Every structure is written in structure tokens, then in C-alpha cells.
Amino acid sequence: MANTPTERIDVLKTYKLFIGGAFPRSESGRVYAVKDAKGNHLANPSLASRKDLRDAVVAARAAFNGWSGATAYNRGQILYRMAEMLEGRREQLISEICALEGVTARQAAVQVQESIDLLVWYAGWSDKISTFAGSTNPVSGPYYNFSTPEPMGVVAVFAAAKPSLLNLVGALASVIVSGNTAIVIASEKYPLPAITFAEILATSDLPAGVVNILTGSSTELAPWVASHMDIDAIDASGLTAKQLKEAQIAGAQNLKRIRVHSSIKSAPRILSFTETKTVWHPIGI
Amino acid sequence: MSLFEYAPALESTAIVNIADKYNLFINGKFVAPKSRKYFPTINPATGKQLSMIAEAGAADVDLAVTAARNAYVKVWSKMPAAERGKYLFRIARILQERAREFAVLETLDNGKPIRESRDTDIPLVAAHFFYHAGWADKLDHAGLGSTPKPHGVVGQIIPWNFPMLMLAWKVAPALATGNTVVLKPAETTSLTALLFAEVCQQAGLPDGVVNIVTGAGATGAAIVNHPGIDKVAFTGSTDVGKLIATSIAGTKKSATLELGGKAANIVFDDAAIDEAVEGIVNGIFFNQGHVCCAGSRLLVQENIHDEVLEKLKVRMSHLRLGNPLDKNTDIGAINSEAQLAKIKELSAAGDAEGAERWSPPCEVPTDGFWFAPTIFTGVSQTHRIAREEIFGPVLSILTFRTPQEAIEKANNTPYGLSAGVWSEKGSKILWTASKLRAGVVWANTFNKFDPASPFGGYKESGWGREGGRHGLSAYLKASN
Numbered sequence: 001m002a003n004t005p006t007e008r009i010d011v012l013k014t015y016k017l018f019i020g021g022a023f024p025r026s027e028s029g030r031v032y033a034v035k036d037a038k039g040n041h042l043a044n045p046s047l048a049s050r051k052d053l054r055d056a057v058v059a060a061r062a063a064f065n066g067w068s069g070a071t072a073y074n075r076g077q078i079l080y081r082m083a084e085m086l087e088g089r090r091e092q093l094i095s096e097i098c099a100l101e102g103v104t105a106r107q108a109a110v111q112v113q114e115s116i117d118l119l120v121w122y123a124g125w126s127d128k129i130s131t132f133a134g135s136t137n138p139v140s141g142p143y144y145n146f147s148t149p150e151p152m153g154v155v156a157v158f159a160a161a162k163p164s165l166l167n168l169v170g171a172l173a174s175v176i177v178s179g180n181t182a183i184v185i186a187s188e189k190y191p192l193p194a195i196t197f198a199e200i201l202a203t204s205d206l207p208a209g210v211v212n213i214l215t216g217s218s219t220e221l222a223p224w225v226a227s228h229m230d231i232d233a234i235d236a237s238g239l240t241a242k243q244l245k246e247a248q249i250a251g252a253q254n255l256k257r258i259r260v261h262s263s264i265k266s267a268p269r270i271l272s273f274t275e276t277k278t279v280w281h282p283i284g285i
Numbered sequence: 286m287s288l289f290e291y292a293p294a295l296e297s298t299a300i301v302n303i304a305d306k307y308n309l310f311i312n313g314k315f316v317a318p319k320s321r322k323y324f325p326t327i328n329p330a331t332g333k334q335l336s337m338i339a340e341a342g343a344a345d346v347d348l349a350v351t352a353a354r355n356a357y358v359k360v361w362s363k364m365p366a367a368e369r370g371k372y373l374f375r376i377a378r379i380l381q382e383r384a385r386e387f388a389v390l391e392t393l394d395n396g397k398p399i400r401e402s403r404d405t406d407i408p409l410v411a412a413h414f415f416y417h418a419g420w421a422d423k424l425d426h427a428g429l430g431s432t433p434k435p436h437g438v439v440g441q442i443i444p445w446n447f448p449m450l451m452l453a454w455k456v457a458p459a460l461a462t463g464n465t466v467v468l469k470p471a472e473t474t475s476l477t478a479l480l481f482a483e484v485c486q487q488a489g490l491p492d493g494v495v496n497i498v499t500g501a502g503a504t505g506a507a508i509v510n511h512p513g514i515d516k517v518a519f520t521g522s523t524d525v526g527k528l529i530a531t532s533i534a535g536t537k538k539s540a541t542l543e544l545g546g547k548a549a550n551i552v553f554d555d556a557a558i559d560e561a562v563e564g565i566v567n568g569i570f571f572n573q574g575h576v577c578c579a580g581s582r583l584l585v586q587e588n589i590h591d592e593v594l595e596k597l598k599v600r601m602s603h604l605r606l607g608n609p610l611d612k613n614t615d616i617g618a619i620n621s622e623a624q625l626a627k628i629k630e631l632s633a634a635g636d637a638e639g640a641e642r643w644s645p646p647c648e649v650p651t652d653g654f655w656f657a658p659t660i661f662t663g664v665s666q667t668h669r670i671a672r673e674e675i676f677g678p679v680l681s682i683l684t685f686r687t688p689q690e691a692i693e694k695a696n697n698t699p700y701g702l703s704a705g706v707w708s709e710k711g712s713k714i715l716w717t718a719s720k721l722r723a724g725v726v727w728a729n730t731f732n733k734f735d736p737a738s739p740f741g742g743y744k745e746s747g748w749g750r751e752g753g754r755h756g757l758s759a760y761l762k763a764s765n
Binding site for chain 2: 132133135137138139140141143145147152153232241244245246248249251252253254255257268275276277278279280281282
């Protein structure tokens with residue numbers, strides 16, 4: 001594309017990974033070319049490696065105690081803050097979605113708006129999950145007995161590919177709202193909104209490591225995710241049937257909880273990434 | 286010579302009639318196995334054979350699944366929920382009527398003390414059926430939408446440590462939610478499940494709603510892999526659980542798994558020590574330690590280690606090991622020769638790795654399978670006896686200095702089934718309970734069970750919960 005001397009040259013973004021609150025390139029030095037719907041070159045995001053995944057798991061595990069131990073009110077405010085930051089990045093995301101998914105500006109704008117509203121919806125769940133999923137249990141004896149949902153731990157997320165931002169936001173919010181930490185493997189074909197979303201996360205008071213985002217090949221990364229012994233669960237909604245079966249077999253090594261969801265706005269989706277803890281204590285004088 | 290002499294107080298076995306041979310229970314009738322094979326079941330306290338049990342092959346499992354499917358389609362799924370519930374109430378009442386018979390038979394076949402089978406196992410069995418009976422017509426309040434649906438035919442595989450109780454944990458919620466069942470008891474403890482089949486007949490339960498196929502691992506695999514099974518529920522070892530998870534990969538089958546554990550029992554220096562010692566003993570020696578949620582890792586705060594150890598040794602010296610039918614017996618027989626070998630092997634590893642073994646003076650009967658209550662001190666986190674499930678009356682004792690260290694050590698395991706915490710300080714109890722990565726936390730108590738209380742583990746201790754409202758979701762598909 002020829003430019004006249006007076007025309008300004010755009011400063012293009014380098015799309016990098018998001019691990020432990022930082023934006024590193026892949027340790028492997030690899031990138032891959034992402035094209036728009038018309039086949040024009042858009043960017044060279046990182047092609048994440050197994051080592052990048054392992055770094056992301058370390059970051060997610062390190063962040064777990066702090067995030068799961070934060071008050072539900074605090075987590076809710078941070079998810080709401082993510083919605084605020086997303087609102088401010090609308091234009092950028094609309095242009096990325098238009099280019100990648102080949103949709104109209106209006107369709108892309110609707111997707112971004114729905115993503116913002118979905119974050120607000122999930123933000124409000126943080127301090128209600130225990131109320132509707134917990135219980136006090138009338139056991140036959142002098143004991144106080146109660147059950148509460150708790151986060152599972154480190155969850156890997158393969159969100160469904162399209163609409164890219166909306167699926168990513170729904171999957172991620174449903175995982176972290178209860179206190180899990182996450183590693184997102186972004187859609188291979190539509191990775192740019194995921195990295196722009198990482199920049200939103202970085203300015204949303206979200207503690208480093210709570211969300212880590214990798215771009216690259218899900219075919220390459222899915223087996224490493226499935227066999228990693230420090231990942232507790234997988235949102236496999238974006239995997240193919242063959243990948244899902246392979247992940248279930250490899251994931252059996254540490255009995256990963258592997259879930260597939262079709263609805264992005266769903267309270268059961270939140271609960272599917274929680275464990276029920278039951279506590280007993282005697283009653284007496 | 287024990288500290289106190291008691292006169293024998295034997296429970297009579299006249300209440301039970303054990304046949305020479307037991308067939309499979311399929312479609313409401315006892316039928317000979319197509320495999321034509323039978324295997325012996327023995328009394329682990331004497332080593333003597335009690336009876337012969339049919340071994341179900343793949344063809345037998347197929348008949349059972351077909352019977353369960355027919356019962357599901359034609360009868361059970363069409364029956365009004367309230368009527369379904371009434372069958373469960375009937376079963377609960379018959380179990381109460383025949384409770385002593387079940388308790389004696391359980392003790393004969395399993396080796397557990399009659400005090401436990403009579404006062405814990407069987408009362409809880411009846412309670413489980415009564416509890417779930419009431420749920421049958423209230424499933425729209427289970428938190429799974431207005432019209433949750435059963436899976437269909439459920440394959441259930443249960444262990445030998447609480448034969449009837451595990452049957453109740455599986456069968457009661459499955460039937461209450463409208464599923465039909467193919468159940469396999471453990472090969473060393475089939476007798477009470479077959480007596481339960483008789484209860485189903487007495488209750489008039491429609492044919493095929495409950496089918497009981499006896500056998501070992503191959504029979505279990507035939508159930509798990511049968512295409513007519515919609516859902517698998519398993520309680521047993523983590524290794525087999527992982528095998529099941531692998532077997533059902535890529536299928537529509539769902540599974541609940543209740544697997545192994547290596548529970549930490551944390552005693553802080555502000556605990557009521559005497560109560561804690563009772564809890565430690567109950568935590569590891571209840572049911573000979575054949576308990577997946579047993580408190581097998583004692584974490585005691587360093588400054589009270591010596592005091593706790595001394596009191597624990599005194600208390601252990603009063604435990605009475607012997608004839609399970611004696612009402613004074615605290616510790617019965619190890620369930621099988623294979624399990625005894627495993628306990629001996631892991632205990633030997635404790636010696637070899639440098640831990641110090643202690644058992645009270647304890648006469649061990651010559652016939653049958655027995656293991657004296659045992660503790661190991663000087664255990665470090667790397668020792669096999671601190672990491673692996675022993676599933677026997679063997680306690681590993683470790684120490685900690687700060688609450689943070691206690692949590693780190695407690696959670697340093699691939700398991701996450703249960704944990705215990707002892708302190709008289711409420712805020713410390715709640716802090717500890719919130720930090721423990723385990724599905725059941727017993728605070729100032731241990732090994733308590735109730736049908737209303739969800740049970741199940743984090744991490745490699747399994748998938749899902751049993752009991753309470755949460756347990757229903759294992760047997761229902763949510764609606765909107």
C-alpha cells in the first residue's frame with residue numbers, strides 16, 4: 001500500500017501473550033500469521049509453546065490463594081471493572097472483530113455490547129453463588145453442618161470460536177467469578193480480541209496471574225493442557241469431539257473435571273467449576 | 286493380657302440363614318449365571334467359607350441391563366413420583382425391621398465389629414432410603430430446574446468396606462430420581478446386597494428396577510462398558526476410578542466417582558486434647574481403617590506432640606481387637622488376605638523409610654486376617670505412609686509449628702476427600718476449614734455421616750457428591 005508523504009503511518013500493535021500479569025512473547029520465539037476475513041495480513045501473534053503453558057499454570061496456581069480468598073464483593077467489583085474497561089475499548093474490539101470474523105460494524109458492536117453486559121451479569125453473581133448453591137443440612141445429631149461451593153482451582157479454558165469475544169468473556173467470567181484462576185487458550189483463528197481483552201484485564205485491578213491468555217495452536221496445546229497435573233479442570237466448549245475425547249483420556253490421569261457448555265450466560269456453568277465443601281461441628285455446651 | 290478382662294458377649298448368628306450358593310438377581314428373580322461360575326465368599330475373621338457366589342459374565346450383565354432398561358421404559362419412568370417414593374419408604378421400613386439380621390450378616394461377611402454394623406452401618410442404610418424416599422416427588426426443588434430428568438439405567442459398583450451403606454448411597458438416590466439400577470457389590474462382600482434383593486421382593490418393587498450382579502473386576506468392566514448404561518457410579522480405589530474415567534471418554538456416559546483419600550487430621554495446641562485423642566482414634570481405627578475418608582495423617586502441633594502421643598498410646602491400649610461378633614470388640618478383622626498384604630507392605634515401607642512403629646500389646650487371633658492398631662512417628666511428607674492410602678488401622682504422625690504450615694502439609698496430597706481440625710477457638714476452626722482443599726471437613730469430630738450431608742472429594746478423590754440436595758444432581762439432568 002503506497003502512502004503519500006503527508007499520510008500518517010499507523011502504529012500497529014504487537015500481540016503478545018499474557019502470563020502472570022505481564023505481556024511476554026512466546027519463549028519459543030514463534031509467531032503465526034493471522035489474516036482478516038478477506039485474506040489480508042493482520043498481525044503475528046505468538047505461537048505459544050508447552051513451556052509457555054507451564055509458565056501460565058505456575059502463575060495461575062500462585063494467584064489462586066489470593067483470588068479465591070478475596071471477598072466475593074471484591075471479585076464482583078473487579079469483574080464489573082472489567083466491564084468498565086471493556087466499554088472504553090469498544091472501538092478497537094469492534095474493528096478487530098469486523099476484520100477477523102468478517103461481520104458488519106453493527107454486528108461487531110452488538111457483540112461487544114453483549115460482552116460488556118455479560119460481564120456485568122457475572123459480576124453480580126460473585127456474592128450470590130453460595131446463597132443459592134450452599135445449604136445447611138439437617139443431620140440427625142447434635143452437629144451444625146453446612147455446605148458451600150468453592151472454586152476448583154486452576155481451570156484451562158478453550159472457548160468456542162465464534163462470536164470470539166462474547167464466548168471468551170462468558171467462559172472466562174463463569175470460571176473466575178467463583179474464585180478459580182484461569183488459563184485461556186485463545187481461538188486459533190480469532191486470537192486478537194483475546195489479547196486486547198488481556199490489556200483490559202491488566203487495567204481492571206485483577207491480580208496478576210488470575211487470568212493468563214495464550215495464543216497459538218489448540219491442536220498443539222490441548223494435549224499438554226489435558227495431561228498437566230496441576231490443572232484441575234477444563235472448559236472444553238471450544239474443542240472438537242476428537243480433541244474432547246483425547247482430553248478426557250489424558251485428563252483422567254489427575255481426574256480433571258472437563259465440562260462442555262453451550263450457554264454462555266448460565267448459573268449452572270459457574271457451578272460446574274466449583275466443588276462442594278461440607279463442614280461439620282458439634283453443637284453443645 | 287488386656288487392661289480389662291471382659292466376659293465374651295457374642296451376638297447370636299441364629300438370626301441369619303446363609304444359603305450354600307447365591308445366584309444373580311435379575312428382573313426380580315434369582316437366576317443362575319450364564320457363565321455357570323461361582324466363587325467362594327469367606328468370613329475374614331475365621332478364614333472359613335460362608336457360601337458360593339455367582340460370577341456374572343458379560344452375557345449376565347447384558348441381561349441385567351436389558352431388564353433395567355425395560356423396567357425404566359415400561360414402569361419406573363411412567364410411575365407417579367409419589368408412588369416411586371412410597372416404594373423407597375417401604376424399603377426403609379423393611380430394612381429397619383430386619384436391621385439386626387443385616388448387621389450380623391454384614392459382620393460375618395465383612396469382618397467389621399457388630400457394634401459398628403449394628404449402630405452405624407445399618408441404621409444409616411435405613412436413614413438413606415427414608416431420606417431419599419421423601420425427595421422422589423420434590424425433585425423440582427433440587428435446584429436443577431422445574432423438570433429435571435433421570436439418566437435412565439445406572440451402573441453402580443461399590444466397595445467392600447461398607448457393603449450395605451455403599452449400596453444405600455447408590456441405590457436410594459438413583460431410584461428416588463427415577464433411574465433403574467444394575468449394581469455390583471464387591472466380590473468379598475456380596476451377601477448383604479443379595480439379602481437386599483430379598484427386601485426389594487418383599488417391598489413389591491417392580492421387576493428389573495434393581496438388578497444385582499455379583500462378581501469381580503471383569504463384571505464391573507462389563508457394566509461400565511455396556512452401551513446400555515447411561516451413567517456410572519463408582520466407589521473404590523483411585524486407580525480404578527481413573528480407569529473408568531478413561532473407559533467412558535468420548536461417550537455420552539456421565540460418572541460419579543468416590544475414590545481414595547489421605548486425610549489430614551489437624552490438632553492445634555488449643556484443642557481439647559482428650560476429645561481430640563478420641564477423634565484421632567475414631568478417625569483411623571473406625572472400621573479397621575477401611576475408610577476412604579479415614580484420618581490417616583495426624584498433623585499435631587509440635588508443642589503438644591508428646592502429650593498427644595502419650596494419651597493416644599494409653600487410649601490405644603484400651604482398644605479391643607478380636608471376634609467381630611463380640612459386642613465389646615472395637616477392631617475387627619481385615620477384610621481380605623489381599624488387603625492385609627497391602628497393609629503389611631506399606632507398613633514395612635514405613636519401617637524401611639525410617640519412621641518409628643508402635644502398636645499396643647495386642648493378642649491377634651490365629652485364624653483369619655488381622656492387623657494390630659499401629660502408629661508411626663517421625664514420619665516425613667515424603668514417606669510412602671504419608672502419601673499413599675493404606676486403608677488399614679495405620680496412622681502416620683507428622684508435626685507442624687504454625688497454622689499456615691498445617692494447611693500446606695494437609696493440602697500436600699493429590700487427594701482431597703476429607704480432613705479434620707481440632708481447636709477450641711471458633712475463628713481458627715473456620716479459617717482452617719476454609720483453607721483445606723477437601724470435600725468434607727470434620728471440626729472437633731470425625732467420621733460422621735448422614736444422608737442429608739453431601740459427601741465427596743476434591744482433586745483425585747473423585748467426581749461429584751453423594752447425599753443431601755447436592756447428591757441428587759449426580760442422578761438428574763437439569764432442565765430450564
